Structure formats: C-alpha cells, structure tokens
Amino acid sequence: MVTSRSGERRPPGPAQITLAGLLVLSVLVSVFGFARADESGSAGGPEVFATTGFIADAVRNIAPDADVTTLVGPGGDPHHYQPSTKQIQEMLGSDVVLWNGLYLEAQMIDQLQGLGDKQMAVADAIGRDELIANTVDPASGAGGVDRDNATATYDPHIWNSPSLWRQAIEPIADRLAELRPEKAEEYESNAREYIRQIDDVERQAQDDVSGIPVEDRVVVTGHDAFGYLGRDLDIDVHATDFIAADAQVSANQLSGLADMIVDERIRTIFLDNQSNPQAISSLREAVLARGRTVSISPEALYADSLGTEAEMSTYTGAYRHNVEAMAEAMRHTHEEKTAGE
Numbered sequence: 001m002v003t004s005r006s007g008e009r010r011p012p013g014p015a016q017i018t019l020a021g022l023l024v025l026s027v028l029v030s031v032f033g034f035a036r037a038d039e040s041g042s043a044g045g046p047e048v049f050a051t052t053g054f055i056a057d058a059v060r061n062i063a064p065d066a067d068v069t070t071l072v073g074p075g076g077d078p079h080h081y082q083p084s085t086k087q088i089q090e091m092l093g094s095d096v097v098l099w100n101g102l103y104l105e106a107q108m109i110d111q112l113q114g115l116g117d118k119q120m121a122v123a124d125a126i127g128r129d130e131l132i133a134n135t136v137d138p139a140s141g142a143g144g145v146d147r148d149n150a151t152a153t154y155d156p157h158i159w160n161s162p163s164l165w166r167q168a169i170e171p172i173a174d175r176l177a178e179l180r181p182e183k184a185e186e187y188e189s190n191a192r193e194y195i196r197q198i199d200d201v202e203r204q205a206q207d208d209v210s211g212i213p214v215e216d217r218v219v220v221t222g223h224d225a226f227g228y229l230g231r232d233l234d235i236d237v238h239a240t241d242f243i244a245a246d247a248q249v250s251a252n253q254l255s256g257l258a259d260m261i262v263d264e265r266i267r268t269i270f271l272d273n274q275s276n277p278q279a280i281s282s283l284r285e286a287v288l289a290r291g292r293t294v295s296i297s298p299e300a301l302y303a304d305s306l307g308t309e310a311e312m313s314t315y316t317g318a319y320r321h322n323v324e325a326m327a328e329a330m331r332h333t334h335e336e337k338t339a340g341e
Contacts, residue, residue, distance in 0.1 A: 046095040046179040051105050051112075052078055053306035054159040055098050055122060057315045058169055061194040062187050063176045069094075074308045075274050082107045091115060095179050098122055098172060102131070102156035104304075120175055122168040123158055130164060131155060132227050157304070159315060160322075161228035162202035166195050201316045201323075202232075208327040209233050216334040219326050220261060220269040222280045225303035226322070235326065240279035254279070258286035261294055265336050268295050268329035272303035299325040 045065030050056035056070040071087065072078045078100070083091070088111055091097045099105050099112050101121030112119050131154040158164040173191035177184035209217060217235040219226070224239035238257055261269070261283075271280050280296055287294045302318035311317035 045183075046176055047093075048176075049091045049094050049097040051081075051097075051099040051108075052159075052304070053313070054165075054315050055100065055172070057306065057313075058172055058194065059098065059176070061197075062169070062173050062190045063180070063183070064190070065183070066176065072305055074305050074313075076305050077274055078104050078304055080107055081105065083111060092118070094118070096120065096175055098175070100156055100158070102158070103153050104156035120171070122172060123156065125171045126158060126164055126167050128154065131158075132231065155227045157225040157228060160226055160319070161232050162198045162205075162319070163232065164228060165315070166198055169195055169198075197316050201320050204320065205233060205323040208323050209235070209330070212327065212330050212334055216264075216337065217330055218260075218264050218266060218333070219329065220257060220266060220283070221272060221301055221303070222270065222277070223272045223274065223301075223303045225272065226301070229322065233323070235330075240283055254283055254286055257283055258290060261287050262290050262292045265292075265333060266294060266329075267332045267336060268297045270297050270299070270301050270325070270329070272301040273307060274304055297325060297329060301325060 045063055045067060047067045047069075048056075048059050048063075049069050049071065050059055051071045053070050053073065056068050059066050059068050069090070071083060072081050092115065095118075097112065097115055097119040099119065099121050101123035103109075104123075105112060112121075134153045134155060158168065169191050173187050177187045180187070214234050217233070218238070219230070219235055220238045220240075222240050224237075224241055226235075226237045226239075229235065230237035238260065240254070240257065260266075269280060269283060271277055277296075284294055284296060299321070301322050302312060306313050306315070306318050312321060
C-alpha cells in the first residue's frame with residue numbers, strides 16, 4: 001500500500017476500487033489525456049479536484065481561472081465520504097487532486113494515495129507538533145492515543161485555526177503554479193491576498209471574544225470539529241461526539257455534559273450543518289430534567305463543510321460566522337452569571 005508523508009492508512013471498510021483498477025484507469029487516462037491537452041493547450045486554468053469546500057475555496061482564491069470540483073459539498077461528511085468509480089476516473093483526468101489528510105477523508109485514503117504524484121495532502125505542510133493529538137482512534141473508537149506514538153492520529157480540522165490554514169496556502173499555490181508556470185506570479189500574488197484575508201478574520205475573532213472572561217468561554221456543539229478554534233481563542237469546547245460525526249454518545253457522556261451546562265449556566269448549545277440533531281436534542285432534554293433551560297441556537301455552525309449561502313460558501317465567511325455565533329452565546333452566559341451575582 002502506498003503511504004503518504006504523514007503516514008496515513010486506510011481504515012477498515014470496503015474499497016470502492018482496487019489499486020490495480022486505478023492503475024488500469026491511469027493508463028487509459030494517459031492515452032486520452034494527451035489528446036485533450038493537444039486540443040486545449042495550457043491557456044486555461046488547471047483542472048482541480050478538492051475533497052472539501054475549504055480547500056476548493058483556497059484554490060478559487062489563488063487561481064480564479066481554475067476548474068474546481070468539490071467532492072464533499074455543503075452539509076456533507078468527509079469522514080465517511082466514498083468517491084464513485086466515475087469520480088475516480090474524473091480525478092485521474094484532472095491536473096491535481098487536493099485533499100486534507102490527517103485521516104479526515106478516512107474512507108477514501110487508498111483511492112487518493114493511488115493517484116500517485118497527481119495528489120497532495122495539504123496538511124502535510126504542517127508540523128505535527130502544532131497539531132492536537134486525537135484522544136479517540138478514528139478507526140476503532142478506542143481512547144488513549146499518545147502524541148508520542150508514531151501511529152498517533154491528529155485532529156484533522158485544521159481550517160478552524162487560521163494560523164494552521166495559512167500554512168496550507170503556500171503549498172497549494174506552489175502546486176498550482178507548477179501546473180501553470182505562466183500564471184505563477186499571479187497565483188503567488190493571489191495567495192498573499194488570501195492570506196491577508198485570513199489574517200483579518202483571525203484578528204476579528206480575537207476582538208470578538210476579548211471582552212468575555214476566560215471562565216465564561218465555554219461552547220457545546222454537535223461535532224468535535226472546533227478544537228483548534230478553541231485553542232486559538234481560549235474557548236473550552238465540548239461536543240456530543242468525537243472526531244467521527246456519527247460516534248455514539250453514551251448516557252454517561254450526555255449526563256456529564258448536562259451537569260456541566262447546569263453548573264456553568266450555559267444558555268445556548270449548537271448544532272452544526274451536518275450532525276444528527278438527536279444528540280443535541282437529547283442533551284437539551286437532560287438539562288431540562290435538571291431544572292434548567294437551554295436553547296438550541298438557530299445559527300448552525302459550519303464544521304466539516306461550507307454552506308450554500310453566499311457568505312457561508314467561503315472559508316473566511318464560515319469562520320467569521322462560527323466565531324460570532326459562539327461569542328454571542330458566551331456573552332449571554334456571562335451576562336446571566338453577572339446578573340445572578
């Protein structure tokens with residue numbers, strides 16, 4: 001099996017297409033691909049496949065002329081997504097396939113790695129000492145993953161830290177420039193502008209939470225995708241699942257979260273744009289049974305995918321929305337605590 005620089009391997013589960021099949025398809029694409037290149041030349045932008053909307057947004061900002069296909073669209077789940085045979089054929093015919101890595105695309109790692117030099121995991125550019133080690137093995141569900149263990153996996157939601165996401169932009173820009181050398185200067189300039197926009201939302205996020213005491217910076221969500229955001233903004237983030245969006249939440253876990261919500265006087269909990277609402281609804285009922293009221297925010301958070309509305313269809317827009325929604329909920333908690341003193 002081919003292994004990436006980050007050492008990721010495919011978790012248990014049926015493969016959509018074998019590596020041998022990929023090699024056969026690769027030969028076919030190479031035969032027909034040359035004819036297409038002769039017809040179209042290199043004047044057009046690169047043809048890019050991106051596994052997530054966050055990566056696709058980066059590509060569109062860097063190379064506006066690129067033909068970008070996003071595998072996991074709004075509301076989709078990259079943890080469990082499996083590409084079809086047709087999609088794999090199309091990826092083989094593209095210029096490059098960009099994926100997150102760090103086990104985010106757990107069910108398509110073999111297919112992506114089987115693309116060879118045509119693919120790139122953008123998280124490979126980030127030092128592992130900057131990442132959060134998982135406390136749950138995404139393949140087995142077992143706990144206790146050790147950061148110092150060579151087989152440890154890491155929280156893959158790197159876009160929820162602007163400082164980490166910035167590190168992925170330069171290698172994306174470099175790869176696109178390799179594909180269209182005549183556009184290299186333009187792509188590099190666009191990448192710098194995109195990074196400036198990321199800097200802006202990062203500064204705004206710090207401003208949004210600056211007036212909230214650290215002890216009141218507590219958020220409860222439906223999907224554990226916001227660990228990096230919590231680390232950056234000093235927010236204690238709790239979730240009704242772990243890294244996989246369909247992880248079963250035990251009665252003890254729900255009970256512990258409900259107790260914490262009551263103790264911290266949290267007024268609002270969050271769904272995200274993909275998770276099953278049942279766990280959050282059950283959590284709300286558990287809080288009500290303890291004599292407290294907690295509401296489910298109408299502002300869903302964007303965890304693993306972007307939204308369909310114009311502002312939420314971009315990385316900076318979705319990140320800004322998430323921080324603003326969290327900050328408003330935390331301010332309400334702080335106000336209630338202050339009023340009760």
